[in-house]
Amino acid sequence: MGSANMNRASRRRHHRRLHQRYIVRRVVAAISLVLLVVSVVASAGASVAQVTAAPEEGGAASANIDFTKALRMAFANGQIEEPEPLHPKSDEDRRKEAAQREVDALAAPMSAEQRKEIYDKAKQTAEQSGAQATKMTYCVATNGDVGDKAAFANTVDRVLNDSRGWPRAGVVFQQVDDGCDxxxxxxxxxxxxxxxxxxxxxxxxxxxxxxxxxxxRWDGAVDHWFQEGGTLASYRTMVINHEVGHALGHLDNEQPCGGAGQAAPLMQEQSMFLNGCTINQWPLDGELWSTFAGSPA
Structure with missing residues (x-):
């Protein structure tokens, strides 16, 4: 019985020694790994610094080097190759991003100064049009679950007072809160x-x-608009100009398509058909008239 107890005690001491050795080996391995990483990072930094740093007086390299700047310079000089992105953007991704930037630019917030600058440029275009410069006031509203009213209002203002649009017919547009045309x-x-x-x-x-x-339509336009190379921003521009064109006295399809490959008249119902014309969001020269009798611009 005593011999058995001694054997069990001996085995426990043996197991403790084995466990202690295992712990020591794990600690040593962890410390070695940390030292290796530090060494690699330091070596990489030194290599970049040697490539990019200008020698100081006496031939010694500068010790105060901006590591990030050094990397950028090395990439620019071709001394270090930039890694390929893990997921390179496709042409379709880039096209979608560009289209979204157009939409965001139309809807972006405006300061009072920016709004005045847009209006003044529209007024200058209207005064140079040869027509009597008139002002149409408009209110902005929403009906139903349609999202951000401010973004919509900013888009409307930018579109209507764009010098490529109805200001060429002598009309400028001013947003007001009530009493609008x-x-x-x-x-x-x-x-x-x-x-x-x-x-x-x-x-x-x-x-x-x-x-x-x-x-x-504001969110999705129509399929043939995109098939003809249009964007959501250009469709939004077209539909605003087209519908406001009715308020200026224009009728749907009052001017026929000029022929295959020519720009569609703005007042053509481009959301429904193109008749061989190309998409267009601005009034053509033949559409630059208005029966609207507003106040002086």
């Missing part, structure tokens, strides 16, 4: 028929002093 509304599709039985839930519409932009 027209109200430009971003409306949920199901709200369109509530303005008139002639309005469809599929397209935008104009009824009297109401210019109603269909949220479905």
């Amino acid at each position: 027209v109200t430009v509304t971003l409306a949920a599709p199901e709200k369109l028929p509530t303005y008139s039985t002639y309005c469809s839930s599929e397209y935008s519409c104009r009824v009297g002093a109401d210019v109603i932009i269909n949220k479905k």
Whole structure:
């Protein structure tokens, strides 16, 4: 019995020694790994510094080197190759990003100074048009679950007062809170028929002093617009100019397509058909007239 107890005690001491040796080996391995990483990083930094640092007086390299700047210089000089991105962007990704930047640029917030600058440029264009410069005031509204009203309002202002648009016909546009000549509304599709039985839930519409932009088209345009190389930003520009064009006295399809490959008239119903014309978001020279009699610009 005593011999058995001694054997068990001996085995326990043996197991403790084995466990202690295992712990020591793990600690040594961890310390070695840390030292190796530090050594590699220091070596890489020294290599970049030697490549990029200008020698100081006496031939000694500068000790105060901006490591990030040194890396950038080495990449620029071709001394170090930049690694390939893990997931390089495709042409389609780049196209989508560019299209989104266009949309964001139209909707971006504006200061009062920026808004005045846009208006003044539009007024200058209107005064140089040869027509009597007039001002149309407009309110901005939403109807239904359509998202950010401010972004919509900024887009409308930028589009209507763009010097490529209706200011070429002598009209400038000023947003006001009430007492406006027209109200430009971003409306949920199901709200369109509530303005008139002639309005469809599929397209935008104009009824009297109401210019109603269909949220479905605002978000998705139409397939053939994209197939012809258009973007969502250019479609939004077209639909705003087209519907406000009705408030200026223009009719749908009043001017036919000039022929295959030519720019479609703005007032052509481009959301429905192109008739061989190319997409276009600005009034053509033949559309630069207005029956709107507003106040002086």
